[in-house]
Amino acid sequence: MSSQDGTRHPIHVKVDPYLEDLIPRYLENRRKDIEKLGEAVAARDFEQIRILGHSMAGSGGGYGFREITVIGRALESAAREQDVETIQARIQDLQEYLEDVVISFA
Amino acid sequence: MEDVHHLPPDEEETPTTPGPSGSDSSDIQEALRQRTELLLRARRALEREVQKRHRAETHLTFENVVSRILVDARSLPAALPSLLKALALAGRWDAGEYFLLDPQRNLLRWGGLWHRDNVPLGGHERESLDLTIPVGEGVQGRVWSSMAPVWVENTAEEPTISPTIVAAGLRSSLTLPFDGGEGTKGVITFYSRQPRTHEAEVQETLTRVLHTIYRLGQWKWGSPAPKGGITLESLGETLVKGFPLPALLLDPEGKIRSFNEAARDLVKGTQVDPPTLEGYREAVRAQVAGSGQAYPMEKLPAWRALRGESAFVNDLEVHVGDRTLFLEAYAAPVLGDSGEVVGALSLFRDVTGTHQQTLDLQRAKEEAQEADQAKSEFLSRMSHEIRTPLNAILGMIDLLWETNLTQDQQEYVRICRNAGNNLMSLINNILDLSRVQSGQLEIASSVFEVRDFLDKTVDLFALRAHQKGLELTYYLEPGVPTHVVGDPVRLRQILVNLLANAIKFTPKGHVIVVVKRDPKDPNPGTLLVSVSDTGIGIPPDRHEAIFDRFTQASSTVAVQYGGSGLGLTIVKRLLELMGGKIWVESVPGEGSTFTFRVPLQVPPDVQFHTEGTELKDIPILVVEGDAADRDRLTRMLQPQGADLTVVSTARDGLNRFRRAKQREAPHRLIFLGSSLADTSIWEAMEEFARIAPASSIILMLDPDQLRAGLPRIRETGVTNYVMKPISGSSIMAVSLSSLQSQNLMAKGPPPERAMPEVAVPDLKGLRILLVEDSEDNRFLIQRYLRNTSCRLDMAENGKVAVDKFRTSNYDLILMDLQMPFMDGYTATQTIRQWEKTHALSPTPIIALSAYAIKEEIEKSLAAGCDAHITKPVERAKLFEILSQYAPRSATP
CATH class of the missing domain: 3.30.450.40 (GAF domain)
Structure with a gap:
């Protein structure tokens, strides 16, 4: 459930130090995904949303971001159902997650 | 059929759906009311049609x-x-x-x-x-x-x-x-x-x-029976005499030898009695119903009967004057003495009425579906619109709760929060139901562990049950598979609904979940799950109705306990989607048992829960003053193979435990009863906690004692207790959970928190081709393999992979399934084909897919993959599978 204004807290995620130098690029790609998702929603291009969700689902957990896998799966199924409300809510979740995530390498 | 799209008679009354925003509540209410009415009307019409149709x-x-x-x-x-x-x-x-x-x-x-x-x-x-x-x-x-x-x-x-x-x-x-x-x-x-x-x-x-x-x-x-069998003449004569259905008698050339009254009635208004079948067909302008095409001669039953076969059709449409009739036709050959066809008898039946009913029925059904669909869409949109502000309200109430409030204010906020939560769950239920109804809900399929599933689900209610002083336990019968394939999310939703009801309607006593295999079904995955309570029960005449929408056991129940009456409807629909069913047995005042049967699958290498081995050779100490409870515990623990020591006083128990500890075989479980002769259970508990791990101590308490003793229990760190009267399932459940937590403690903190140490295996120069369209995943796997001795080549889709495969040598291929240009299935098939035509031995191909869906796994295996792993891929998992395929030549 997305939190309300003012009640958001940092989300701490521990990432394998082994992957440290890959992380900035990975997160940058997800920020680009948000733009792509926004465009796809505007164009009602659900296939594009599905593919983006699918690829998030397949990669997030591998980098230590389980939440991204969860959001990706939700996007994928919402795209299949062409459920714009859910898609927008999940994009919002992703946005907030990327803003709030604090990474430590341990 | 083309002519069924009549406008509904009340088309002009159909309300327009209000937009999701900018509409005030009275508009919404009015729209909802109108939708409901439309739906009810369509449903009533449908029911009437179904009844009429059934009689017909x-x-x-x-x-x-x-x-x-x-x-x-x-x-x-x-x-x-x-x-x-x-x-x-x-x-x-x-x-x-x-x-x-x-x-x-x-x-x-x-x-x-x-x-x-x-x-x-x-x-x-x-x-x-x-x-x-x-x-x-x-x-x-x-x-x-x-x-x-x-x-x-x-x-x-x-x-x-x-x-x-x-x-x-x-x-x-x-x-x-x-x-x-x-x-x-x-x-x-x-x-x-x-x-x-x-x-x-x-x-x-x-x-x-x-x-x-x-x-x-x-x-x-009939008599006089014609000698030498039936002749066309005798048949024709009796036919004309009055066979009740329209009938024609034909000779082998297709000439009509006899018409009966009913057949003539059928074509009343045409001038002539046509001499042949073909003429009759034209006179009545026979068509294939609804198509406007002339009915082909060779399909007419009478025509086929003349060629020796019995035939039946139900799509005959004839036109007599300005009337259109729908007929069924049946014909059988008339055989001579030596079996030769001497004619054909064709019977007709006017089904115009039924046909019209079919059309009406179809229209009523379409209307009802449309209305239902519209309602579902409307609800789903409304629910979303309502949930957003409601979330904000609930969030604010939570914040308010944290501030300094007077006692009165606390009470107001508590009521406010309860009402808000109820409203939220009502909306979620409505949304779920509308999803099930509009067919939007799909049942997933994944492997899950039965005990873990039960543990986690039942655990959700532990606090609520505890607050009401209820005993809440589950019991897995022997024969239940350890793992099953099904939709754990939806199954949890079902069980949660049943447990929530059981706890809500049970003022005292217990709630027990029992899972067993359905003995009547050869499939070992078909389970019977029952939730029994000692609650207020349900009157017999309500046992079916409670599964209907917005229906509860009685109006008093609705007033006293609240709730929407939607939970069981959702449960029932979900089970129907899974091919299962649910029923209830209940005695008012004594309790209810809801049982559902659900056909799940089992994974290939499935194991089953067995009886009598779960506590095998585990040393257990029972300290209980009450003789009856001592016997009961012994009866429950002995058959499980436990190594039991049973005493009646705390002093005895402590001595036994100290001695066992000296022998380095301390009791793993210590059951402490509440009626000890020499001391209170609390003192005994504290004594034991000094010399034994808190997680090995299990208290057996009355609910009142629990409330009184809770602070002391917390202080000593004891977390395990069961309510008296004790039951076998609760004792088993608490024993196993205690042993489990002791094992976990022995192993150290759970691995989730710390990053697992992954040993880098010796991959002995394994040559790997990674086929994956996601750059992120290519980077990740490349990184995983950086310090290993393997050689990694990458392709971003199936097409590139096939090209690389043809020009290089690989020991192993990691193949993503969903990719642009050429997907993993096609690439695998192409590679397998290439190997075949070039007489190469097959290269192991591991499929990578985002879901552990059965179809996907089967499809990948069918395409020629050797194994399957689910993304996101963990390093340990990847190493494990690669090690299996590393060249075995040089063992360390």
Whole structure:
């Protein structure tokens, strides 16, 4: 459930130090995904949303971001159902997650 | 069919759906009211149609079946067994028998019997073989002499009915006379296990059908029977005499030899009696129903009958004047003495009424579906609109709760929060239900562990049960698979609903979940899950209704306990989606047991829970002052193989434990009872906690004691307790969970928190081709493999992979399944094909897919993959699978 204004807290995620130098690029790609998702929603291009969700689902957990896998799966199924409300809510979740995530390498 | 899209009669009243925003609440209410009304109206119409249709179909089945049997049979006596069965089944009877008249001796002779498989009438059949009944005696004799049907409502009270009938549980009977001409007169009796009496419609239909037999008998086999079999002339004559259905008789050239009255009625208004079948077809402008195409000659049953086959069609549309009629047609060849076709008999049936009903029904159904769909969409949109502000309200209430409030204010906020949560769950339920109804909800399929599933689900209610002082436990019976394949999310939703109800409606006592294998189903994955409580129960007449929408056990329940009455409806629908079902047994005031049956699958290498080994050789200490409870515990623990020490005082128990500890075999579980002779349970608990791990101590308490002792329990760190009276399932559950947590503690903190140390395996220069369209995943796997000795090549889609494969050598391929240009399935198939044509040994291909969906796994294996792993791929998992495929030559 997305939190309300003012009640958001940092989300701490521990990432394998082994992957440290890959992380900035990975997160940058997800920020680009948000733009792509926004465009796809505007164009009602659900296939594009599905593919983006699918690829998030397949990669997030591998980098230590389980939440991204969860959001990706939700996007994928919402795209299949062409459920714009859910898609927008999940994009919002992703946005907030990327803003709030604090990474430590341990 | 094309002509079904009539406008609904009340089209102009159809409200327009208000937009999701900018509409005020009265608009919404009005729109919702109108939608509901529209839906109800459509539903009522549908129900009426279904009833009408059902009645019509019963008749139809009767007459169709009967006509076909009679037309096909060589003689009426030969047709009687089939007739008996057809009539009995159509009339929902459980058994039937018939008697034939012996006119010389003026008695009825038993002729034959039909019964459903589950009606034990074997003995009756043996006894009846030589049975005769004098005319005028017994039910059958009376029916024959009076020629009037007789109902017997209770067979046990009618002395002339055979005891074997009563013993077989056949409760009511209906006996009717029939007269099929010489040699085929008699009576027929139908039996039912349900009490039935004087059903006018049934009696009328049967009488009518039996009258048809008479007419047919007259016509087909009646006297004077033509010597040397049936001739066209004799048939034609009897036909014209009055066969009840429209009929035509054709000679081998297709000329119409005879028309009967009914057939003529059918074409009333046409000028001529056409001389041939073809002429008749044209005169009535026969078409394939709904298509506007002329009915092809070679498809007409009469035409086919002339070529020796019996045929039936139900799509004949004819036009007589400005009337359009829909007909069923049936035809059979008339065979000569040596089996040659000497003509054809074609029967028709006017089904225009039924046809119109079908169209109406279809329209009513479409309307209802449209309305339902509109309602679902509307609800789903509204729910979303409501949830957003409601979330904000609930969030604010939570914040408010954290501030300094007076006692009154706290109470107000608490009520506010409860109401808000109830509203939220109501909306979620409505949304779920509308999803199920509009078919948007799909049932997933994944492997999950049964015990873990139960643990986590039951655990959700531990606090609530504890607050009410209820014992909440589960029990897994032996024979239940350890793992099953199903939709754990939806199953959890089902169980959560049942548990929430059980706890809500149980003021004291216990709630127990029992999972067992369905003994009646050979599939080991078919489970019976029951949730039993000692709650207020449900009156018997509400056992079915509680599964309906917005229905509760009674209006008092609704007032007292609240709730929407949607939970069980969702449960029922979800189970239906999974191929399962749910039912309830309940005694008001004593409790309820909801049981559901769900057919799940089991994974290939499945294991089963077994009995009696779960506590094998585990040293257990029981310290309990109450002799009855000591016995009870012993009875429960001994069969599980436990190594038991049972004492009645704390001092004894502590001594035993110290000695065992010195021997380095301390008791793993310590059950502490509440009625100790020498000290209070709290002191005993604290003493034990000094020398034994807190997680090994299990308290057995009354609810009152628990409340009083909670601070002390918390302070000592004891977390395990069961409520008295103890039950086997609760004792097992708490024992296992205690052992589990001790094992976990022994192993150190759970691995989730710390990053797992992954040993880098020796991959011995394994040459790997990674096929993956996601750059992120290519980077990730490249990184995983950086410090290994393997050589990694990458391709971003199947096409590139196939090209690389053809020009290089690989020991292993990691193949993503969903990719642009060429997906993993095609690439795998192409590679396998290439290997075949070039006589290469197959390279192991591991499929990577985002979901562990059965179809995806099977599809990848079918395409030629050797194994399957689910993304996101963990390093350990990847290493594990790569190690299996590393060259085995150089063992360290």
